Amino acid sequence: MARTIKLRIWRGNAKDGGLQDVTVDANEGEVVLDVIHRVQATQMNDLAVRWNCKAGKCGSCSMEINGKPRLACMTQMANFEEDETITITPLRAFPVIKDLVTDVSFNYKKAMEIPAFEPPADLKPGEPRMEQIDVERSQEFRKCIECFLCQDTCHVIRDHEENKKSFAGPRFFIRIAELDMHPLDMLRNRKQKAQEEHGLGMCNITKCCTEVCPEHIRITDNAIIPMKERVVDVKYDPARWLGSKIRKRDGIL
Amino acid sequence: MSEQLERYSYDIVVIGAGGAGLRAAVEAREAGLRVAIICKSLFGKAHTVMAEGGVAASMGNVNESDNWMVHFRDTMRGGKFLNHYRMAELHAKEAPERVWELELWGALFDRTKEGKISQRNFGGHEYPRLAHVGDRTGLELIRTMQQRIVAMQQKDGRETGNPESFIKVFAELTVTEITKENGKVSGAYGYWRESGKEVFFEAPAVVLATGGVGKTFKITSNSWEGTGDGHALALKAGGNLVDMEFLQFHPTGMVWPPSVRGLLVTESVRGDGGVLTNTDGVRFMFNYIPDVFKDKYADNEAEADRWYNDQANNRRPPELLPRDEVARAINSEVKAGRGTEHGGVFLDVSKRLPADVIKKKLPSMWHQFYELAGVDITKEAMEVGPTCHYVMGGVEVDPDSAAAVGVPGLFAAGEVAGGMHGSNRLGGNSLSDLLVFGRRAGVGASEYVKSNGANPASEDSLKVAHERIEKPFSQVGGENPYALHQELQEVAHNLVGIIRTRAELEEAIAKIADIRERAKSVSVSGGREFNPGFHLTFDLDNMLLIAESTAKSALLREESRGGHTRDDFPGMNAQWRQVNHISSFNGDHVSVRQQPLPSLPKELFDLFDIHELEKYMTPEEIAKGGSN
Ligand SMILES: Cc1cc2nc3c(=O)[nH]c(=O)nc-3n(C[C@H](O)[C@H](O)[C@H](O)COP(=O)(O)OP(=O)(O)OC[C@H]3O[C@@H](n4cnc5c(N)ncnc54)[C@H](O)[C@@H]3O)c2cc1C
Numbered sequence: 001m002a003r004t005i006k007l008r009i010w011r012g013n014a015k016d017g018g019l020q021d022v023t024v025d026a027n028e029g030e031v032v033l034d035v036i037h038r039v040q041a042t043q044m045n046d047l048a049v050r051w052n053c054k055a056g057k058c059g060s061c062s063m064e065i066n067g068k069p070r071l072a073c074m075t076q077m078a079n080f081e082e083d084e085t086i087t088i089t090p091l092r093a094f095p096v097i098k099d100l101v102t103d104v105s106f107n108y109k110k111a112m113e114i115p116a117f118e119p120p121a122d123l124k125p126g127e128p129r130m131e132q133i134d135v136e137r138s139q140e141f142r143k144c145i146e147c148f149l150c151q152d153t154c155h156v157i158r159d160h161e162e163n164k165k166s167f168a169g170p171r172f173f174i175r176i177a178e179l180d181m182h183p184l185d186m187l188r189n190r191k192q193k194a195q196e197e198h199g200l201g202m203c204n205i206t207k208c209c210t211e212v213c214p215e216h217i218r219i220t221d222n223a224i225i226p227m228k229e230r231v232v233d234v235k236y237d238p239a240r241w242l243g244s245k246i247r248k249r250d251g252i253l
Numbered sequence: 254m255s256e257q258l259e260r261y262s263y264d265i266v267v268i269g270a271g272g273a274g275l276r277a278a279v280e281a282r283e284a285g286l287r288v289a290i291i292c293k294s295l296f297g298k299a300h301t302v303m304a305e306g307g308v309a310a311s312m313g314n315v316n317e318s319d320n321w322m323v324h325f326r327d328t329m330r331g332g333k334f335l336n337h338y339r340m341a342e343l344h345a346k347e348a349p350e351r352v353w354e355l356e357l358w359g360a361l362f363d364r365t366k367e368g369k370i371s372q373r374n375f376g377g378h379e380y381p382r383l384a385h386v387g388d389r390t391g392l393e394l395i396r397t398m399q400q401r402i403v404a405m406q407q408k409d410g411r412e413t414g415n416p417e418s419f420i421k422v423f424a425e426l427t428v429t430e431i432t433k434e435n436g437k438v439s440g441a442y443g444y445w446r447e448s449g450k451e452v453f454f455e456a457p458a459v460v461l462a463t464g465g466v467g468k469t470f471k472i473t474s475n476s477w478e479g480t481g482d483g484h485a486l487a488l489k490a491g492g493n494l495v496d497m498e499f500l501q502f503h504p505t506g507m508v509w510p511p512s513v514r515g516l517l518v519t520e521s522v523r524g525d526g527g528v529l530t531n532t533d534g535v536r537f538m539f540n541y542i543p544d545v546f547k548d549k550y551a552d553n554e555a556e557a558d559r560w561y562n563d564q565a566n567n568r569r570p571p572e573l574l575p576r577d578e579v580a581r582a583i584n585s586e587v588k589a590g591r592g593t594e595h596g597g598v599f600l601d602v603s604k605r606l607p608a609d610v611i612k613k614k615l616p617s618m619w620h621q622f623y624e625l626a627g628v629d630i631t632k633e634a635m636e637v638g639p640t641c642h643y644v645m646g647g648v649e650v651d652p653d654s655a656a657a658v659g660v661p662g663l664f665a666a667g668e669v670a671g672g673m674h675g676s677n678r679l680g681g682n683s684l685s686d687l688l689v690f691g692r693r694a695g696v697g698a699s700e701y702v703k704s705n706g707a708n709p710a711s712e713d714s715l716k717v718a719h720e721r722i723e724k725p726f727s728q729v730g731g732e733n734p735y736a737l738h739q740e741l742q743e744v745a746h747n748l749v750g751i752i753r754t755r756a757e758l759e760e761a762i763a764k765i766a767d768i769r770e771r772a773k774s775v776s777v778s779g780g781r782e783f784n785p786g787f788h789l790t791f792d793l794d795n796m797l798l799i800a801e802s803t804a805k806s807a808l809l810r811e812e813s814r815g816g817h818t819r820d821d822f823p824g825m826n827a828q829w830r831q832v833n834h835i836s837s838f839n840g841d842h843v844s845v846r847q848q849p850l851p852s853l854p855k856e857l858f859d860l861f862d863i864h865e866l867e868k869y870m871t872p873e874e875i876a877k878g879g880s881n
């Protein structure tokens with residue numbers, strides 16, 4: 001039941017490139033990544049594309065499909081019309097290396113800037129006791145597969161190279177929120193730092209990041225908005241802020 | 254060429270950024286050494302990320318009767334007593350500590366009511382033993398260690414001004430050669446996948462943590478990275494592989510649609526109550542309980558169903574038999590015409606658990622079937638069949654230090670190492686293996702470096718490595734690497750797969766040799782920049798060695814045990830239990846020889862009921878009662 005489909009794939013490197021048309025077969029049940037692989041095996045042996053798990057678990061195959069940031073391995077060919085030409089381009093927010101592969105090192109640099117998890121100094125292996133309900137909030141953020149689709153879609157950096165320096169992006173806002181809500185984390189001021197050093201203030205809650213997240217992490221509702229709200233709290237009520245950190249620790253030991 | 258060659262110098266090079274590699278790197282840094290971590294994908298994407306069900310450790314959080322001895326016994330049973338006892342012992346003893354320390358690095362496992370780490374049931378484990386985070390445990394493991402490494406780098410940054418002064422990650426770089434000088438490891442040679450440019454890492458110690466070999470086979474749960482690179486690198490460096498005939502075919506891979514064929518359906522589906530039925534609606538696993546397991550598995554539905562709520566007074570359901578048993582059973586059902594039109598059987602959890610519980614306990618499975626197969630597992634059954642999942646065979650190592658036998662300076666841990674799992678690995682025992690032996694390899698390599706010092710490489714050894722990389726570009730009009738890879742996968746799948754015979758194995762060996770010959774003339778189109786065709790030529794070379802070693806070992810082993818089933822020798826044979834198959838490579842072909850399996854010392858021997866051991870051991874072994 002193969003059908004022939006038309007693809008328009010961006011090919012090139014950091015210096016130049018453009019869209020190239022190809023036709024290729026697609027079988028029932030296939031995803032965009034399957035079709036790209038068929039192009040690679042039969043027509044363009046040197047077509048560059050990242051992937052690993054082919055199951056939406058590793059976040060490697062991020063690209064833009066008809067202009068939308070998506071995982072190629074989780075995008076069904078059946079979603080497209082019979083005679084539609086599908087346009088496949090690399091992530092726009094990051095510099096192209098070759099074809100569909102971009103330089104995502106921005107994200108690894110930002111990861112390095114987020115202060116690490118800081119458990120109580122005297123805590124021994126096997127000692128922590130935490131309620132399921134207390135770990136669940138951070139667990140939602142730890143589902144992140146680092147596909148960086150949210151980073152790619154966020155208008156603050158998508159077409160604004162100049163903002164990259166001061167903006168960590170939604171992926172790292174949820175990382176900060178995760179640590180902030182982590183029952184064992186002792187570091188103070190995470191929310192303030194998010195606001196002042198990692199660019200949380202530049203986010204104007206458009207929710208585009210939440211819309212593209214393949215893990216359905218509620219980035220804005222559960223991480224960004226609560227942090228923004230509590231940043232305000234904390235700034236005006238230091239006693240309450242102190243209280244929250246103390247309670248955090250009481251809960252676990 | 255040495256002018257342009259990019260060069261680095263480290264104390265230790267870790268090849269692989271999965272669970273084993275990252276754990277080794279953390280340990281080496283803690284020992285004060287400078288470490289390069291090299292991986293083929295981006296940092297954080299290694300295969301470990303896909304592990305779902307959990308990590309096995311006898312913490313006893315859910316059932317207090319659990320302890321390392323029970324875990325050790327389960328592991329040996331699962332491996333049909335072909336495991337290296339010392340590895341199984343270290344693994345069972347150290348796994349809890351390794352899981353607990355992850356918590357102090359930020360991991361958030363699911364909890365019990367008392368607030369401890371929750372543990373779930375899994376095939377072959379006597380008690381609920383797998384620590385887990387929903388069904389994304391591998392992601393939690395890898396992210397935790399990735400973040401641990403970032404934390405160490407931040408600290409190094411504060412102290413030295415350069416976060417990469419001690420640990421640096423070289424992502425999207427493929428290692429093609431372990432270099433040696435004076436008979437000892439001198440470094441690792443490879444190329445950047447992005448640019449195709451060559452790189453040399455000078456280091457007296459190299460840790461292989463390269464994972465599995467699944468891509469050698471047509472239907473597999475492994476990603477493109479699983480091409481057996483570390484196995485092949487070890488062989489070429491003069492190391493040995495042990496027991497490469499043992500491959501785990503996971504019983505439940507997706508079978509439909511074709512594009513996802515092989516993709517894993519986690520064993521937790523069965524652990525949480527999923528049952529297997531054939532197209533006649535029969536719950537067939539009751540017909541496949543082997544004698545050695547009769548006292549542990551229920552032989553009727555009523556008892557099996559009771560087990561989910563009362564494990565003390567009932568035997569467990571046969572769906573939770575070790576993987577090799579379940580995979581063979583499914584294979585037989587399909588062969589007997591009781592399979593689905595796509596060649597699978599049904600796995601159903603929808604009738605056992607309410608929809609919201611399924612979505613909560615198995616979120617990524619729900620997602621995977623819904624998105625990729627259009628199946629809602631809270632309402633319908635899944636279609637499943639065996640998929641090549643894990644290689645038990647691997648680099649022969651010293652259990653305590655993870656040092657590769659025969660190659661000073663080389664270490665191996667994780668899936669690439671052999672011995673730990675014997676003829677069959679239990680679910681959850683891999684993630685714990687990565688942590689336990691990843692750490693041990695880090696210690697072993699650090700101690701080696703501290704007592705041996707530097708071992709500079711010669712220009713000659715670099716020249717050889719360079720010429721190999723250049724070769725596919727200098728040949729024109731040769732074989733297409735994609736076509737050869739497909740051919741190899743067919744041969745491996747059809748002739749060296751779940752069920753094997755002498756004639757088929759002999760045919761496979763001849764065919765593999767033929768593909769190897771033709772592979773010498775592969776040529777690639779395009780340039781060196783991020784060129785998958787070029788990358789595949791190296792992977793192909795590795796997979797050919799894996800296939801040869803597997804087929805030759807399988808031909809020699811005239812019995813059926815764990816992940817090796819011979820149609821012409823269907824029984825398990827106590828004589829064969831005493832034998833390891835050791836593969837080595839002379840630059841031209843793989844040869845396989847036999848070596849005695851180290852036998853259980855008395856204190857471990859005595860952990861078992863003698864009647865159980867009688868099922869596996871010869872009367873002489875039983876009479877001896879352990880090796881000391
Ligand atoms: C779908 C799935 C589910 C699983 N679920 C479980 C589970 O629930 N519990 C469990 O215990 N086990 C599970 N396993 C098995 C387990 O995940 C693997 O055995 C384990 O993750 C292997 O880890 P590793 O560290 O040895 O190697 P991997 O995680 O495979 O990493 C290998 C690393 O080596 C690098 N590498 C390889 N070759 C080269 C080269 N030539 N040059 C440079 N770098 C190289 C790769 O890039 C990668 O970084 C599962 C496996 C699969 C496929």
Ligand code: SF4
Nearest residue numbers: 154203205206207209
């Ligand atoms: S909600 Fe904020 S972080 Fe998310 S896309 Fe919009 S601006 Fe960016």
Ligand code: SF4
Nearest residue numbers: 144145147148150213
């Ligand atoms: S938050 Fe979601 S979209 Fe962003 S990187 Fe993580 S998984 Fe991807």
Ligand code: FES
Nearest residue numbers: 052053054059073
């Ligand atoms: S290949 Fe892993 S998410 Fe697509």
